Amino acid sequence: MKILxxxxxxxxxxxxxxxxxxxxxxxxxxxxxxxxxxxxxxxxSFDFLIxxxxxxxMQGIDLLKAVRSDDKLKGLPVLMVTAESKRDQIVxxxxxxxxxxxxxxxxxxxxxxxxxxxxxxxxx
Amino acid sequence: MESMTAQEPDQASYRLxxxxxxxxxxxxxxxxxxxxxxxxxxxxxDDTLFQEVGRLTRELxxxxxxxxxxxxxxxxxxxxxxxAAERLRYVIATTEQAAxxxxxxxxxxxxxxxxxxxxxxxxxxxxxxxxxxQLSVDGFRELSxxxxxxxxxxxxxxxxxxxxxxxxxxxxxxxxxxxxxxxxVISLVNDVEVKxxxxxxLSGNRGKPAAAVESDTAAQGPVVPGVDHGDVVNGQDDVDDxxxxxxx
Numbered sequence: 042m043k044i045l046x047x048x049x050x051x052x053x054x055x056x057x058x059x060x061x062x063x064x065x066x067x068x069x070x071x072x073x074x075x076x077x078x079x080x081x082x083x084x085x086s087f088d089f090l091i092x093x094x095x096x097x098x099m100q101g102i103d104l105l106k107a108v109r110s111d112d113k114l115k116g117l118p119v120l121m122v123t124a125e126s127k128r129d130q131i132v133x134x135x136x137x138x139x140x141x142x143x144x145x146x147x148x149x150x151x152x153x154x155x156x157x158x159x160x161x162x163x164x165x
Numbered sequence: 166m167e168s169m170t171a172q173e174p175d176q177a178s179y180r181l182x183x184x185x186x187x188x189x190x191x192x193x194x195x196x197x198x199x200x201x202x203x204x205x206x207x208x209x210x211d212d213t214l215f216q217e218v219g220r221l222t223r224e225l226x227x228x229x230x231x232x233x234x235x236x237x238x239x240x241x242x243x244x245x246x247x248x249a250a251e252r253l254r255y256v257i258a259t260t261e262q263a264a265x266x267x268x269x270x271x272x273x274x275x276x277x278x279x280x281x282x283x284x285x286x287x288x289x290x291x292x293x294x295x296x297x298x299q300l301s302v303d304g305f306r307e308l309s310x311x312x313x314x315x316x317x318x319x320x321x322x323x324x325x326x327x328x329x330x331x332x333x334x335x336x337x338x339x340x341x342x343x344x345x346x347x348x349x350v351i352s353l354v355n356d357v358e359v360k361x362x363x364x365x366x367l368s369g370n371r372g373k374p375a376a377a378v379e380s381d382t383a384a385q386g387p388v389v390p391g392v393d394h395g396d397v398v399n400g401q402d403d404v405d406d407x408x409x410x411x412x413x
Contacts, residue, residue, distance in 0.1 A: 095384035124387035
């Protein structure tokens with residue numbers, strides 16, 4: 042299971058990477074915004090994308106839309122982990138095809154639950 | 166100004182006419198009529214002065230008005246400055262909470278590590294005695310019980326330590342949340358700086374800059390208490406409810 046973690050704050054990337062390691066996912070890579078993330082996704086066989094919304098360069102919502110409109114990537118499960126918490130934003134992310142949405146600040150339990158749910162659904 | 170220049174030849178001949186009549190009034194010794202003509206003549210100068218003062222006043226008024234009516238400035242004064250104060254208070258509260266969570270987890274962890282260390286130290290001594298055959302049968306039985314209790318304690322304490330370390334890990338999320346908020350305040354400070362420079366210049370005839378309209382779903386950063394963010398969710402449960410209403 043190869044996972045890409047995208048957030049402009051390195052502290053948040055470390056937190057998520059540590060939580061993923063705790064959950065048994067050791068193969069993670071990082072990117073600090075959509076502009077760096079997209080070529081990584083296109084070039085490497087990632088199985089899962091965790092992305093923030095509010096980032097300089099390319100925002101998470103635009104990364105999500107780019108992934109969904111890319112023939113090779115459109116099936117990639119995407120979990121959004123973000124402080125953006127307007128209802129309109131969550132609806133927009135849902136319409137853009139996000140697989141899960143976690144608002145910051147979050148707990149280790151919430152992240153685990155959402156990740157498990159996504160994998161269950163992908164496996165089904 | 167233009168209408169004045171057009172009238173100037175007329176005015177000049179009129180003034181000449183007045184000057185002639187002033188001379189004839191004075192020669193005739195007609196003091197009263199002469200006084201009236203003098204008043205009319207000085208009136209020309211006063212009018213020009215008043216018009217100039219009036220024009221300057223109007224320009225100043227317009228400059229101040231266009232500055233005051235600058236929508237961005239009004240927004241800064243009415244919303245963003247008070248919001249900035251709320252945002253900075255949020256930074257203090259969030260960093261304080263993270264520091265307390267971290268300190269609490271460390272304070273809880275130290276005794277767990279200490280008890281493991283002191284028990285291990287004691288057991289190591291006993292184990293050394295056993296290896297050098299200094300331990301009686303009863304002593305060994307006691308050591309065996311202690312070892313079994315120590316293994317249980319190691320399991321419990323290491324699990325508790327893992328939980329506490331996870332708490333410390335999660336608490337570091339404050340850096341992302343407060344960083345996003347501080348970035349917003351920095352951009353406000355930059356805006357204010359630009360406006361202050363404009364205020365210092367206060368030159369007229371500037372177009373009113375259009376107020377930036379943020380799209381409904383533009384990134385906002387974390388929700389800060391006391392700042393209106395529009396229709397926001399109240400925690401992860403709300404997000405889950407909203408998504409399940411959308412068929413998730």
